[in-house]
Amino acid sequence: MTARFLEHVLPGAGDKVFAFSTTRHGGCGSGAYATLNCTPYVGDDPATVERNLDLLLGSFPQRPRQLLMPQQTHGIGLAHVDEAFLALPSDMRHGLLQGIDALVTGVPGVCVAVSTADCIPVLLADVTHGAVAAVHAGWRGTLAGVVPHTLQAMTRLYGTRPAEDLAACIGPGISAAAFEVGQEVADLFAGAGFPMADIAYTDASTGKPHIDLPAANRLQLLGSGLPPERICISGLCTYTRCDDFFSARRLGIKSGRMLSGIMWR
Numbered sequence: 103m104t105a106r107f108l109e110h111v112l113p114g115a116g117d118k119v120f121a122f123s124t125t126r127h128g129g130c131g132s133g134a135y136a137t138l139n140c141t142p143y144v145g146d147d148p149a150t151v152e153r154n155l156d157l158l159l160g161s162f163p164q165r166p167r168q169l170l171m172p173q174q175t176h177g178i179g180l181a182h183v184d185e186a187f188l189a190l191p192s193d194m195r196h197g198l199l200q201g202i203d204a205l206v207t208g209v210p211g212v213c214v215a216v217s218t219a220d221c222i223p224v225l226l227a228d229v230t231h232g233a234v235a236a237v238h239a240g241w242r243g244t245l246a247g248v249v250p251h252t253l254q255a256m257t258r259l260y261g262t263r264p265a266e267d268l269a270a271c272i273g274p275g276i277s278a279a280a281f282e283v284g285q286e287v288a289d290l291f292a293g294a295g296f297p298m299a300d301i302a303y304t305d306a307s308t309g310k311p312h313i314d315l316p317a318a319n320r321l322q323l324l325g326s327g328l329p330p331e332r333i334c335i336s337g338l339c340t341y342t343r344c345d346d347f348f349s350a351r352r353l354g355i356k357s358g359r360m361l362s363g364i365m366w367r
Contacts, residue, residue: 104128105138105157112227112269113332119227119234120164120213121364123273123336125346128161129154131358139348139358141217143173146358158361166365167211170195172202174216176242178251182259183207183214203243204252208233208260208366215363219348220340222275222315223362224249224323226256230267233260234364239319241287245294249322264327270334273362274347277339278303278314285311297321 106128110121129138130153135146140154159165170183179202181187187195188209199205205214214236216223221240228234237243237252256262278301288311292298301318304311316335323333340360344352348360 105161110271112271115227115229115269121225123362124360134353134357140361141359145356166213169213171215172199174203174238175201176240178246178248180204180255204237206235210366213363213365215361217359219350219359220276223273225271225364227269228262228267231260232366244318250326253326268328269332270323272316272335274336274338274340276341278312280341281313282310283313
């Protein structure tokens with residue numbers, strides 16, 4: 103059995119980094135967790151999750167020294183994974199990963215990852231200073247600026263210059279066509295200063311607003327200084343392709359999650 107994942111190529115990063123998003127193929131599990139759920143926080147059988155993680159890591163071109171994922175809260179909490187963090191006892195590391203939506207590391211061979219099932223995974227690489235980040239950007243995190251917050255942390259920790267050093271990938275997530283929201287959510291984005299003509303529209307048949315989360319995160323990357331040619335977007339919708347990717351809107355909250363991660367080789 104071979105775990106199947108998408109390998110992302112970040113513009114300008116070459117083979118310095120390995121970045122991926124998992125699919126629903128090549129793993130274990132049943133029902134809404136079938137297959138290849140690698141996230142321990144969503145009610146799946148722990149033994150199945152461990153088996154899937156082992157299958158996934160064994161399918162990588164280079165097995166990571168360690169793979170770390172946080173328990174997310176749709177906020178802007180960030181954890182810095184350095185050698186001091188890795189030297190902590192496992193229970194302390196676990197505690198520091200609670201309530202976190204972005205992980206940053208400059209340790210080669212350490213894979214940082216986030217779990218999504220319609221939310222947007224954003225993977226970042228500083229190709230000059232050897233730092234990478236994985237960001238979970240749902241609508242609340244996007245609204246709160248989790249991606250710009252992560253870029254600011256990378257600048258503080260590693261001296262990252264977004265315009266010169268960074269490459270980014272926006273992985274599979276829910277598309278604008280599938281992401282219908284209430285007017286109150288659209289009003290929050292408008293109130294936060296997002297250019298609504300670029301990230302939203304109203305469906306003529308339903309009168310309901312739709313938000314384009316990949317576009318909103320791309321605009322935040324551009325606003326932070328990344329050149330457009332250094333940003334890749336998968337363009338894959340988890341909702342419409344729920345046979346290939348987990349979608350909480352299609353499968354329910356008690357379902358599997360895809361894992362998107364990145365590491366410096």
